[in-house]
Amino acid sequence: MGEDKFTAIIIGAGPAGSTAAYLLAREGLDVLLIEKGASPGSKNMFGGRMYSHALQQIMPDFWEEAPVERPVVREVITFITEDRSLSITCQDESWSRPPYHSFTLLRAEFDAWLAAKAEEAGAVLAYGIRVDGLLMEKGRVAGVRAGTDEMLADVVIAADGVNSIIAQQAGLRKELEPCQVATGAKEVIALPPETISQRFQVSGNGGVAQLFVGSCTKGMPGGGFLYTNKNTISLGVVVNAAALQQNQYRPVDLVEDFKAHPHIAPLIEGGEVVEYSAHLVPEAGLHMMPQLYGDGILVVGDAAGFVLNLGYQVRGMDLAIASGAAAARTIKEAKSKGDFSRQSLSCYQEYLKESFVLRDMEAYKNAPAFLENKRLFSAYPQLATSLASKMFTVDGNQPVHLLGKIIDQLKTNQVGWFQLACDAWKGGRVL
Ligand SMILES: Cc1cc2nc3c(=O)[nH]c(=O)nc-3n(C[C@H](O)[C@H](O)[C@H](O)COP(=O)(O)OP(=O)(O)OC[C@H]3O[C@@H](n4cnc5c(N)ncnc54)[C@H](O)[C@@H]3O)c2cc1C
Incomplete structure (x- = not known):
């Protein structure tokens, strides 16, 4: 690796890092994107679906060239117990047409494609290299260290995922706790x-x-x-x-x-x-969000805790892409001012609000606490599936009206009306 100084060094070629690299390189800035995996995406996994809106903003009609799998046309939520299941299904034909609402995809192919787009735009992509730490100069981040190599930059983006060692080293966040x-x-x-x-x-x-x-x-x-x-x-x-x-x-x-x-x-x-x-x-949402910027550094994607799991929606990719874009916008402005200080980079937070990332994280900030409620994962699935099973059973016994069935089932599952109403009310407000 050379001695040159880059405008930005981005650590991690996941969706957050590659988006930032693509947008900065497109502006003609000197960008180095470093990935520890043998190729971008080789170390990455997720459940399986990306909501399209964030990438669509940056690369209109991206699906025409991106390695996406299938546009999602049907959503299903299923309550299951050992021997029963009850599903709620929603199908929307508009999701099968452009602009597609969301796609299933596989990260090895998708991440490699996005990193290649950054490279095509002019970013230097270095993979198979693990960044070990930050270079500091007069209290500010001045570059990165990988083995014996040292590389200098005006600004570093920590896009190194959930475990972000880089954000920890910069003093922007603490070590993860298992409950988070x-x-x-x-x-x-x-x-x-x-x-x-x-x-x-x-x-x-x-x-x-x-x-x-x-x-x-x-x-x-x-x-x-x-x-x-x-x-x-x-x-x-x-x-x-x-x-x-x-x-x-x-x-x-x-x-x-x-x-x-x-x-x-x-x-x-x-x-x-x-x-x-x-x-x-x-999974702790806004409550685990670190400081998002420091002198010469920004934190994006999972490294910043930008994931929303609401039980019926799992989002991380769109938040990673939009935060990478907000970081690129911040750096472009800092470059024009020639100032990469903490103060100058602080507009990153504003751009995150404008771009929906912090707005949505704020809107669902109470979801993680609500989803700690154990009844959601045992009593309620039992209740819902047993009730449905009773509704559909005809066995020659004395008929019981729906209300009677519900009362019966609440007793069996030891759930009180008041408890049920409280949980429904709370869930309705925070999810
Ligand atoms: C089980 C599971 C299911 C999920 N399901 C979904 C879903 O269905 N939909 C959705 O939108 N989101 C989902 N997510 C969340 C989503 O995967 C993340 O939010 C998203 O990948 C974050 O992107 P990122 O670029 O911030 O981080 P990552 O994708 O984690 O990328 C970080 C990159 O940094 C590299 N790296 C790390 N340390 C270093 C280092 N020191 N030097 C060099 N490179 C380094 C890594 O190899 C990696 O390539 C799921 C996550 C998991 C784990």
Whole structure:
């Protein structure tokens, strides 16, 4: 690596880092994008769906060239217990047409494509290199160190993901606590495209996004997910890391049990597991947000805790892309002023608000606390599935009207009316 000074060094070629690199390079600035993986995306995983709006702002009609899998045309939320399931399904034909609402995708291909776009725009992409630390000069960040190499920059972007060692070294955030993160484990299961379309009853290339709540996490806070790709299915679970530790469950076992569930097993029958991966997800929302900028440094994407898990929506990619864009805008202005001080970079926070990132994080700031409620993951899935099962059962016994069935079920599941009403009210306000 040369001795030249870059305007920006970006650590991490995930969606946040590559977006920032692409936009800065497009402006003609000298940018170095460093990725520790053997190629961009090779170390990255997620559940499986990206909402399109953020990337659409930057690269209109990106789907025409990006390696996306299927546009999601059907959303399903499923309550499951060991032997029952109850699903709510929403299909919207407008999601199958441009501008597509969201796409399933696989990170190895998508991240490599986005990093290549940054390179095409003029960024220097260096992969297979792990940044070990920051170079400091007179109390401000002045570059990065990787092994014996030292590289200088006016500004560094910490886009190094949930565990951001770089933001910690800059003194912008503390070490993660287990209660602030969840562990996600996922398998990619290969099946012929026509089998996927048949089993999920979608026509053509339509995709399905399905989230599960209940026994797939053994009652622990978290959920299951299933996304259909072109010729694979992404299937897995996400569970709060503190609960996982406390209950001594291994994510790999949870995935195995989930695969064997009567709702899931027929969907993946005959499929071949082609990939297994696990990763942390920041889940404490605004409460884990670090300081977002310092002298000569900005923090973006998961490194800044920008993930929203609401149970019915999981978002991180769109927030990562938009925060990368806000960082690029900040740096472009700082460059024109020739000032990369903390003060000069502070407009990053304003741009994040304008771009929806901080607005949405603020709007859902109370969701993480609400989602610690254990009833959501055991009593309510039990209640919902048993009630539905009773509604559909005809067995020659004395008929009971719906209200009677509900009262019965509340008693069986030891949930009071007041408790149910309170949880519904709170959930309605924060989710
Ligand atoms: C199980 C799971 C399910 C998810 N599901 C979804 C979903 O369905 N939809 C959605 O929108 N979001 C989802 N997310 C969240 C989403 O994946 C993240 O929000 C998003 O990847 C954040 O992008 P990023 O660029 O900030 O970080 P990352 O994608 O983590 O990228 C960070 C990059 O930095 C590199 N790096 C780290 N340290 C160094 C270093 N020292 N030197 C050089 N390089 C380094 C890494 O190798 C990596 O490439 C999910 C996450 C998980 C774990």
